Amino acid sequence: MSLLEIGKLEDIPKLGSRVVRTAQGDIAVFRNSDDEVFALLDICPHKAGPLSQGIVCEHTVTCPLHNWNIDMRSGAACAPDEGKTTAYEVTSKAGVLFLKLPDGAEKVSKPTQTVGS
Amino acid sequence: MKEKLVMVGNGMAGVRAIEELLKVAPEQYDITIFGSEPYANYNRILLSPVLTGEMALEDIMLNDVDWYKDNGIDLHLNKKVVDIDRRGREVIDEDGQRIPYDRLLIATGSNPFIIPVPGHELEGVIAYRDIADVNYMLDSAKKYKNAVVIGGGLLGLEAANGLKERGMQVTIVHLLDTLMERQLDKASGALLQRSLQDRGLNFLMGVQTESIIGDERVEGVRFADGSEIEADIVVMAVGIRPNIELAQKVGIHCERGIIVNDTMQTYDPRIYAVGECLQHRGATYGLVAPLFEQAKVCANHLAQLGHARYEGSTTSTKLKVTGIDLFSAGDFTGDESTEDIVFQDPTAGVYKKVVLKENKILGAVLYGDTVDGAWYFDLMRNGTDVSDFRESLLFGQAHIGDAGHGETNAAAALPDSAEICGCNGVVKGDIVNAIREKGLFTLDDVRAHTKASSSCGSCTGLVEQILASVVGDYSETPKKKAMCQCTDFTHDEVRKAIVENELKTIPDVMAKMAWKTANGCASCRPALNYYLICAWPGEWDDYQSRFINERAHANIQKDGTYSVVPRIWGGVTNPAELRAIADVADKYNIPTVKITGGQRIDLLGVKKEDLPKVWGDLSRAGFVSGHAYAKGLRTVKTCVGKEWCRFGTQDSTTMGIDLEKMTWGAWAPHKIKLAVSGCPRNCAEATIKDFGVVAVDSGWELHVGGNGGIKVRATDFLCKVVTEAEVLEYCAAFLQLYREEAHYLERTAPWIERVGLSRVKELVVDDEAGRKALAQRFLASQRHMQDDPWKQRAEGACKNEFEPLTAIA
Numbered sequence: 006m007s008l009l010e011i012g013k014l015e016d017i018p019k020l021g022s023r024v025v026r027t028a029q030g031d032i033a034v035f036r037n038s039d040d041e042v043f044a045l046l047d048i049c050p051h052k053a054g055p056l057s058q059g060i061v062c063e064h065t066v067t068c069p070l071h072n073w074n075i076d077m078r079s080g081a082a083c084a085p086d087e088g089k090t091t092a093y094e095v096t097s098k099a100g101v102l103f104l105k106l107p108d109g110a111e112k113v114s115k116p117t118q119t120v121g122s
Numbered sequence: 123m124k125e126k127l128v129m130v131g132n133g134m135a136g137v138r139a140i141e142e143l144l145k146v147a148p149e150q151y152d153i154t155i156f157g158s159e160p161y162a163n164y165n166r167i168l169l170s171p172v173l174t175g176e177m178a179l180e181d182i183m184l185n186d187v188d189w190y191k192d193n194g195i196d197l198h199l200n201k202k203v204v205d206i207d208r209r210g211r212e213v214i215d216e217d218g219q220r221i222p223y224d225r226l227l228i229a230t231g232s233n234p235f236i237i238p239v240p241g242h243e244l245e246g247v248i249a250y251r252d253i254a255d256v257n258y259m260l261d262s263a264k265k266y267k268n269a270v271v272i273g274g275g276l277l278g279l280e281a282a283n284g285l286k287e288r289g290m291q292v293t294i295v296h297l298l299d300t301l302m303e304r305q306l307d308k309a310s311g312a313l314l315q316r317s318l319q320d321r322g323l324n325f326l327m328g329v330q331t332e333s334i335i336g337d338e339r340v341e342g343v344r345f346a347d348g349s350e351i352e353a354d355i356v357v358m359a360v361g362i363r364p365n366i367e368l369a370q371k372v373g374i375h376c377e378r379g380i381i382v383n384d385t386m387q388t389y390d391p392r393i394y395a396v397g398e399c400l401q402h403r404g405a406t407y408g409l410v411a412p413l414f415e416q417a418k419v420c421a422n423h424l425a426q427l428g429h430a431r432y433e434g435s436t437t438s439t440k441l442k443v444t445g446i447d448l449f450s451a452g453d454f455t456g457d458e459s460t461e462d463i464v465f466q467d468p469t470a471g472v473y474k475k476v477v478l479k480e481n482k483i484l485g486a487v488l489y490g491d492t493v494d495g496a497w498y499f500d501l502m503r504n505g506t507d508v509s510d511f512r513e514s515l516l517f518g519q520a521h522i523g524d525a526g527h528g529e530t531n532a533a534a535a536l537p538d539s540a541e542i543c544g545c546n547g548v549v550k551g552d553i554v555n556a557i558r559e560k561g562l563f564t565l566d567d568v569r570a571h572t573k574a575s576s577s578c579g580s581c582t583g584l585v586e587q588i589l590a591s592v593v594g595d596y597s598e599t600p601k602k603k604a605m606c607q608c609t610d611f612t613h614d615e616v617r618k619a620i621v622e623n624e625l626k627t628i629p630d631v632m633a634k635m636a637w638k639t640a641n642g643c644a645s646c647r648p649a650l651n652y653y654l655i656c657a658w659p660g661e662w663d664d665y666q667s668r669f670i671n672e673r674a675h676a677n678i679q680k681d682g683t684y685s686v687v688p689r690i691w692g693g694v695t696n697p698a699e700l701r702a703i704a705d706v707a708d709k710y711n712i713p714t715v716k717i718t719g720g721q722r723i724d725l726l727g728v729k730k731e732d733l734p735k736v737w738g739d740l741s742r743a744g745f746v747s748g749h750a751y752a753k754g755l756r757t758v759k760t761c762v763g764k765e766w767c768r769f770g771t772q773d774s775t776t777m778g779i780d781l782e783k784m785t786w787g788a789w790a791p792h793k794i795k796l797a798v799s800g801c802p803r804n805c806a807e808a809t810i811k812d813f814g815v816v817a818v819d820s821g822w823e824l825h826v827g828g829n830g831g832i833k834v835r836a837t838d839f840l841c842k843v844v845t846e847a848e849v850l851e852y853c854a855a856f857l858q859l860y861r862e863e864a865h866y867l868e869r870t871a872p873w874i875e876r877v878g879l880s881r882v883k884e885l886v887v888d889d890e891a892g893r894k895a896l897a898q899r900f901l902a903s904q905r906h907m908q909d910d911p912w913k914q915r916a917e918g919a920c921k922n923e924f925e926p927l928t929a930i931a
Binding site for chain 2: 009011012016017018019020021023024025026027028031034037038052053054055058059060061062063067069070072074085106
C-alpha cells in the first residue's frame with residue numbers, strides 16, 4: 006500500500022468528480038455536498054461506462070451510459086442491479102487529498118495534457 | 123425498549139404493510155402476527171391457476187415461515203383473535219392468551235357471502251376464498267361429476283373454469299343476463315359467455331336460486347321457476363363482505379367496512395386497518411393494487427414518517443382464465459350525457475368500447491385485444507382530452523404514431539424466446555423468470571429488475587400483460603405521477619411553484635417543496651436545472667446538475683470518448699469549412715468522420731482532454747457548437763429550394779438558415795429538430811420534425827410535433843403563413859410554449875398528445891398578443907444562450923472538466 010498525494014479538495018467541484026490517471030487505469034475521485042471524498046475505479050460494473058462523468062447525489066453516482074447507481078463508499082451497484090467496481094480509500098488532511106493505492110503505482114507526475122491552447 | 127405492533131390477519135395487504143414498514147423502519151417495532159389459516163402469506167389472486175393446475179401451491183407462496191423468522195416476527199398461525207381490550211391495549215386470542223400492543227393493525231380481509239337459501243349449510247356447499255376451498259374442490263373433482271357455481275362474476279368464472287379443467291361438468295348460475303356485469307357491458311359479456319361455452323361450460327342466465335337440495339350432502343339446486351339441476355358440489359361465488367366482526371365487537375366505528383382516514387387509522391388512532399376489511403371515503407376495495415397502496419401509506423405512518431396519504435383508487439380488472447383477454451376500467455355503461463365509441467369484430471372475437479364524456483375517457487371495456495388497456499387507463503386517470511385523436515382511439519396507441527410493438531398484442535400466447543423489449547433485448551422468458559424468482563409485482567419492479575419497458579416504453583402494454591399472466595392483476599392504480607422518487611410533486615406542480623414562488627436555485631426548490639433526498643437524484647436534478655434555466659434565463663445554471671453531454675458540450679460514446687459536431691447552418695457548407703474539419707480530424711487522429719442525418723459532419727472518438735483544443739481549431743475556422751449533445755435545438759434540415767430545384771417554390775435554404783440563427787443554443791425539455799422544404803415534395807422531411815416548414819407557392823405551411831424516433835410520428839398541421847417574418851415568429855412562439863410547458867425529457871410529440879393540438883393552436887395561432895409575447899420571451903431567453911460554449915472552453919473556461927486531477931505514472 007502506498008499513500009499518494011493527488012491534489013486539493015477544492016480542485017474537485019462539489020457534487021462532481023475528477024480523474025486520476027494511473028498505470029492500472031483511471032480512478033474517479035468524487036466529492037459530495039458534505040465534502041466527503043470517495044475514489045472508485047472509473048469503470049462501471051455494467052458496461053464499463055466512465056463513472057467520473059456521472060451525476061453525484063449523497064453517496065451514489067449515476068453512470069452516464071445506462072443510469073446504474075453505484076455506491077461511492079463501496080463501489081457496489083445499488084439494488085436491484087448487481088455488480089461492483091473497485092473502491093479505494095481516500096483521505097483529506099487540511100484540504101489535501103491522499104489516495105491509498107495497492108503497490109505498483111507510486112510515482113506521481115503532473116498531468117500530461119494541458120488545456121487552453 | 124421497542125414498541126409493540128400486533129397485526130390481526132396474515133393476508134396479502136397486511137403482510138405487504140409489514141414489508142413496507144421493515145423497509146423504512148426495520149428496528150422500530152416488535153411485531154406479532156395472527157393468521158387464522160394454517161399457511162404463511164400466499165397470493166390469493168393465484169388460487170385460480172392452482173385450481174386449474176397451472177401452478178402449484180408452493181408457486182404462490184409470497185412469504186414463507188422462514189421470512190417471518192428472519193425478520194424477527196412472532197407468527198401465530200391457525201389462531202384467531204377473538205377480542206381486543208382497547209383500554210388495556212391487549213388482543214386476546216382464542217386460547218385466552220393476552221398479547222399487549224402499542225399499535226394494532228387490523229387486516230382481517232373479507233368473507234365470502236353465502237346466500238342464506240335453504241340448504242346452504244349442506245355438506246358440499248362451499249365458497250371460493252382460500253387454500254382450504256381449493257383443496258376441497260380438488261378433492262371433489264376426483265370423486266364427483268357435477269358442479270354448480272352460483273355467481274357469474276370474476277371469482278365464479280375462475281372457479282368454474284378450474285373445476286372444468288379438473289374434469290367436472292360445470293354449470294354457472296347467474297342472477298342477471300350478463301356475466302361479470304360489474305366489469306362488462308352486454309356485448310362483451312355475451313362474447314365472454316360464448317367463448318366459455320365453446321370451452322365446455324354451461325350457463326343458466328337470469329335465474330334465481332331458491333334452495334339447495336339434499337339430505338346431508340348436496341344433491342341439486344332448485345330455482346325460483348321450479349326447475350332443478352343435479353349437483354355434487356355447489357360453489358357460492360356471489361361476492362365478498364369486509365370482515366368487520368372483530369372491529370365491530372370492540373366498538374370501532376364500522377359501516378360496510380372498518381372506517382379509516384387517509385393515514386389508514388380507525389376511529390381509535392392506535393388501531394390501523396388495511397385491505398379488504400376497510401372502508402375509505404365510502405369505498406371498499408377488493409383488488410390488490412389499491413390494497414398495496416394502502417399498505418404503503420399505513421407503513422409510512424407506523425414508521426412516523428407521516429408524509430404519505432391514501433386518497434382512494436380507481437381500479438381496472440383482468441380475468442385470469444388462460445386464453446381469454448379481458449380488460450375493463452371505470453364507468454363503461456355510461457348514461458345520456460356520455461358517448462360510446464365501439465369496435466366489434468365477432469369473427470376475430472374482438473370487442474372494444476370506450477365511454478367518453480366531454481372528450482375524456484370515463485371507462486373502457488376490451489375483449490380479445492387488451493394490449494391498449496394500460497393506455498386507456500392512463501388517459502382516463504390523467505383526464506386527457508382525446509378530441510384530437512378520437513377517430514383513431516380504438517385502434518390503439520400504435521395508431522397514433524407508435525411503431526413500437528408492431529403486430530404483437532397478446533403476450534400470453536408468445537413463446538419464451540419472443541423479444542418483448544427491443545431497446546434492452548429482453549425476451550419474454552427473462553421477464554417471466556424475474557417475476558417468479560425475484561417476487562416482482564408491479565411494472566416498476568419489472569422495469570428495475572429486467573430493464574424491460576424502461577427505455578422507450580412502447581412495450582409497456584405487453585409487459586403488463588405478462589405480469590398479469592404470471593402473478594395476477596397488479597395494475598397500477600391511478601395517482602398523480604411524481605417527478606421522481608425524491609418528491610411526491612408532479613412536473614407541473616414543480617414548474618408552477620418555481621415561477622409562483624420565484625424559486626431561483628435547486629436548493630431553494632428542494633427546501634420549499636420538501637424534497638426527500640439531500641441532493642435529489644440523476645433524474646430530478648437535470649430536470650430542475652432546466653426548469654430554472656427556462657424560468658430565469660441568465661440567472662441560474664448548475665453545472666453539476668447537467669447530464670454529462672451538456673456539461674462536456676459533446677456526446678459521450680460507449681467507450682467514454684466524445685463526438686464533436688460543428689454547426690453547419692442550414693446544412694450549407696463550403697470548401698474552406700470542409701478543409702478545416704479535415705485538418706482537425708487529421709491533427710487529433712479522430713478515428714471516424716461521419717455525415718449525420720441532420721446534414722452535418724460528426725467527428726467521433728475524440729478524447730475528452732482533446733475537446734477544448736479541437737474546439738479551438740474549429741472556432742478559429744468560424745464554427746460554433748452544433749449542440750448535437752443538447753436537450754435543445756439540434757439542426758435545421760433544408761432542401762436546396764427554388765435557388766436550384768426546378769420544383770422549388772420558395773428559398774427554403776435561406777429560411778432554414780434564418781431559423782437556425784434564431785434558435786441555436788436554445789435549451790429545451792428535450793432535443794428539437796427543425797426542417798424547411800421548398801415544396802410539398804418535402805425532401806427535407808419536414809413532416810417528421812418538431813417544427814417543420816413546407817413551402818407552397820403562396821407562402822409557408824407550418825407543421826408541429828413530429829419525430830422519427832421510437833414512435834414515428836408525422837406532424838400535425840398548425841397553420842399557414844405568408845411571410846418569412848411570420849415563420850420566425852410562429853416558430854419562436856411554438857418553441858417557447860414547448861419550453862415553458864413540457865415536462866423534462868418529453869419531446870414535442872408526446873407533449874402535444876398530452877395537452878392537445880387544439881390548445882397549442884389556441885395559444886400560438888389564434889391569440890396574436892399571446893403569440894407575440896411567447897416569441898418575445900423566446901428571444902429574450904436566447905440573448906443568454908447564444909454565447910458559443912466551445913469558444914468559451916477553448917479559451918480556458920471550465921478547465922477542470924477536461925483535465926485529469928493528476929496522473930500517477
